[in-house]
Amino acid sequence: xxxxxxxxxxxxxxxxxxxxxxxxxxxxxxxxxxxxxxxxxxxxxxxxxxxxxxxxxxxxxxxxxxxxxxxxxxxxxxxxxxxxxxxxxxxxxxxxxxxxxxxxxxxxxxxxxxxxxxxxxxxxxxxxxxxxxxxxxxxxxxxxxxxxxxxxxxxxxxxxxxxxxxxxxxxxxxxxxxxxxxxxxxxxxxxxxxxxxxxxxxxxxxxxxxxxxxxxxxxxxxxxxxxxxxxxxxxxxxxxxxxxxxxxxxxxxxxxxxxxxxxxxxxxxxxxxxxxxxxxxxxxxxxxxxxxxxxxxxxxxxxx
Amino acid sequence: xxxxxxxxxxxxxxxxxxxxxxxxxxxxxxxxxxxxxxxxxxxxxxxxxxxxxxxxxxxxxxxxxxxxxxxxxxxxxxxxxxxxxxxxxxxxxxxxxxxxxxxxxxxxxxxxxxxxxxxxxxxxxxxxxxxxxxxxxxxxxxxxxxxxxxxxxxxxxxxxxxxxxxxxxxxxxxxxxxxxxxxxxxxxxxxxxxxxxxxxxxxxxxxxxxxxxxxxxxxxxxxxxxxx
Numbered sequence: 001x002x003x004x005x006x007x008x009x010x011x012x013x014x015x016x017x018x019x020x021x022x023x024x025x026x027x028x029x030x031x032x033x034x035x036x037x038x039x040x041x042x043x044x045x046x047x048x049x050x051x052x053x054x055x056x057x058x059x060x061x062x063x064x065x066x067x068x069x070x071x072x073x074x075x076x077x078x079x080x081x082x083x084x085x086x087x088x089x090x091x092x093x094x095x096x097x098x099x100x101x102x103x104x105x106x107x108x109x110x111x112x113x114x115x116x117x118x119x120x121x122x123x124x125x126x127x128x129x130x131x132x133x134x135x136x137x138x139x140x141x142x143x144x145x146x147x148x149x150x151x152x153x154x155x156x157x158x159x160x161x162x163x164x165x166x167x168x169x170x171x172x173x174x175x176x177x178x179x180x181x182x183x184x185x186x187x188x189x190x191x192x193x194x195x196x197x198x199x200x201x202x203x204x205x206x207x208x209x210x211x212x213x214x215x216x217x218x219x220x221x222x223x224x225x226x227x228x229x230x231x232x233x234x235x236x237x238x239x240x241x242x243x244x245x246x247x248x249x250x251x252x253x254x255x256x257x258x259x260x261x262x263x264x265x266x267x268x269x270x271x272x273x274x275x276x277x278x279x280x281x282x283x284x285x286x287x288x289x290x291x292x293x294x295x296x297x298x299x300x301x302x303x304x
Numbered sequence: 305x306x307x308x309x310x311x312x313x314x315x316x317x318x319x320x321x322x323x324x325x326x327x328x329x330x331x332x333x334x335x336x337x338x339x340x341x342x343x344x345x346x347x348x349x350x351x352x353x354x355x356x357x358x359x360x361x362x363x364x365x366x367x368x369x370x371x372x373x374x375x376x377x378x379x380x381x382x383x384x385x386x387x388x389x390x391x392x393x394x395x396x397x398x399x400x401x402x403x404x405x406x407x408x409x410x411x412x413x414x415x416x417x418x419x420x421x422x423x424x425x426x427x428x429x430x431x432x433x434x435x436x437x438x439x440x441x442x443x444x445x446x447x448x449x450x451x452x453x454x455x456x457x458x459x460x461x462x463x464x465x466x467x468x469x470x471x472x473x474x475x476x477x478x479x480x481x482x483x484x485x486x487x488x489x490x491x492x493x494x495x496x497x498x499x500x501x502x503x504x505x506x507x508x509x510x511x512x513x514x515x516x517x518x519x520x521x522x523x524x525x526x527x528x529x530x531x532x
Contacts (some may be wrong), residue, residue, distance in 0.1 A: 005412050208406075210394055214353075215458065216383035217410035219376075 031237025
């Protein structure tokens with residue numbers, strides 16, 4: 001295709017948008033609104049996924065807190081028993097001193113707060129690393145067996161968080177399903193509005209198209225300006241939605257990290273990461289909805 | 305140049321628009337197609353332009369059977385066979401020059417060719433001084449000449465004129481005929497559908513008369529043959 005032809009088509013595309021300003025604005029708004037909703041859904045799903053991922057990373061271990069009364073021998077004994085359970089990758093012993101140090105490290109700047117503790121009340125513990133999080137239930141059952149069957153009294157508490165992770169994943173998948181259905185409807189509406197906008201341009205250019213047809217313009221030559229019009233409408237809509245997502249997310253992100261809990265920022269997907277995900281999705285959907293809207297209109301109203 | 309063999313066209317509603325048409329038109333001919341309304345003249349033009357497909361038969365234009373032509377090739381076929389109408393079909397928001405240049409732009413002609421061709425055809429139809437005017441500033445005859453200029457600017461080998469003088473007074477009609485004859489002399493085949501008895505009778509060209517979808521007369525140096 002010649003550059004002059006491309007120029008001509010771009011120009012016709014923009015002329016079409018300008019000629020039906022009202023409908024163009026409606027099209028752009030509907031694309032922008034749909035994508036903004038998609039943005040909110042993506043925000044929620046990404047963050048839940050991220051949280052559950054972090055949770056999984058942290059909770060692929062089972063914490064077994066031990067009774068203070070246990071002797072060194074008993075401790076190593078129960079350690080061996082744990083290692084023997086199938087599904088256990090390895091077992092770490094963490095003394096109460098180790099536990100305090102780790103905590104200080106985790107708290108970082110606020111670690112000095114722990115210095116005021118007069119006595120280390122943290123328990124000694126075993127950290128069981130399971131091969132996969134799915135094995136956690138089984139391992140915990142076996143641990144309870146050691147307690148019940150062998151009447152071993154040394155285990156004070158077993159902590160593991162598979163349920164939390166499961167719940168988070170369930171919420172994420174629920175939001176995703178509902179969100180997708182909602183988005184599908186919104187995008188169909190956007191497409192319909194774009195198709196109607198294109199139809200107006202088609203009507204305005206009817207005479208021109210008839211002449212183009214008679215002098216032998218190719219079908220693509222006739223169609224391209226309408227595609228461009230549709231895609232530009234979609235793309236403008238997606239840019240507006242991206243701006244909304246950027247500032248909206250930035251605002252929410254700042255609110256969470258500043259006003260709430262500092263530590264939480266580590267669990268929230270960063271603004272940059274969010275944009276990296278949404279820009280390609282929005283661009284493709286925006287242009288795609290526009291192109292599809294044009295196709296719908298052209299198929300119905302343009303016989304070339 | 306143009307051959308129709310056993311061509312029939314039956315529309316969906318069962319209307320027999322054309323029945324068993326056999327016709328051969330040579331290169332460089334000037335031909336009148338006459339007949340009452342509903343005789344099948346419009347269908348004939350639509351078949352040549354491949355706007356409609358014949359129900360039966362074959363149509364060969366420039367050694368190519370257009371009934372077997374793929375849809376993709378239709379635009380290229382239409383660059384070779386152009387058409388003018390009774391109602392001119394000019395774009396009102398474009399100047400005379402732009403209207404003609406538009407026909408070249410949409411087939412992606414180079415600007416160099418456009419700058420060369422447009423003034424040339426404007427000269428041929430005698431409108432060099434009206435290039436910058438808009439269609440509404442022109443008389444009917446001038447508008448038809450612009451539409452002729454647009455039709456020939458891409459050098460088609462066939463020009464179809466669908467009642468080109470239908471909206472014009474007799475004097476202006478003759479101006480248009482002069483232009484068409486001149487184009488014909490350059491080697492372009494001209495097929496003109498008309499109801500203008502005096503023009504047909506005076507021009508002494510081949511006349512094909514259609515009635516109820518059939519050719520009832522095909523005469524060289526013929527006359528209109530109907531009483532108005």
